[in-house]
Amino acid sequence: MNSAVKSDGVEAERAHKRACDLLANATMSELQQAWAAHEPKPDVTPLRGPETGLVMVRGRIGGGGDPFNLGEITVSRASVRLDCGSVGHGQTLGTSREKSRLAAIFDALWQRPDLQEEIERKLLLPVAERLAAEDRKKAEETAATRVDFFTMVRGED
Template sequence: MDAKVKQESPPNPARKEAMGLLARATLDELNAAWEALADKPDVHPVRGPETGLVMVRGRIGGGGDPFNLGEATVSRATIRLSTGEIGHGQLLGTDKQRARLAAIFDALSQRVGGNVVVDALLRRIAERLQQEERQKAEETAATRVDFFTMVRGDD
């Protein structure tokens, strides 16, 4: 009896990073990239888009016993392009359209040779996130108070 063994593909750090960026993309960024596609692929839904809850777990003291912190709302979608690539989109919140578009761009990023529109989209998202982090750091630095101790002479 020959049993077929499902082989797992090795982790792809570039795809992981891309999916993380797509999860943080705004709807405007995703829509603009979709409109910029010259030849839009046929997209077939596999799952969703759908919205649900996931349990967020924490640990006491960072290494102690796990506990249920609460629930977070998430949206996800899985699509298949007519060329066979499968894409997944997962993000916090209830925006099903963002999840669907993220899944489409995930699938497009898997095409052989990549996709210029997807690469440009990922660069724009990364630049926006870096700018937001810089702005937050500047705002935080502006409110920073330096405490120091004055030493008086021995009286």
């Protein structure tokens, strides 16, 4: 296999993972506004769900040690097919089935080369900017409470 083709496939996979991550972190309001603004609306056929269930979250002792079950979280998921044949999947934390359905629709729309730039610009970029702003705010709040410790050395030792 040509390494350029392999590299393009890896890059496309990373881009799709990024899009799915942003869709999972989008608020219901962001998804609803993007859907209301999207024209023309495609015909959407549900393939799975939307449905809600539990997922076991695992942790590792010390970040890299033995795994253990941390607990269960509620997750909603949906899979849809658009009239153009594009299939999308949405997975979100919580019980909002509509949110997972909208995420699946936007995943399917994003996979269309003719709509990818529009979905990036109108939905994914604002979500990424909001998440970055939230991270900056959290970092600033944490930095405000930071204490620098240092060791004083006595000259007699």
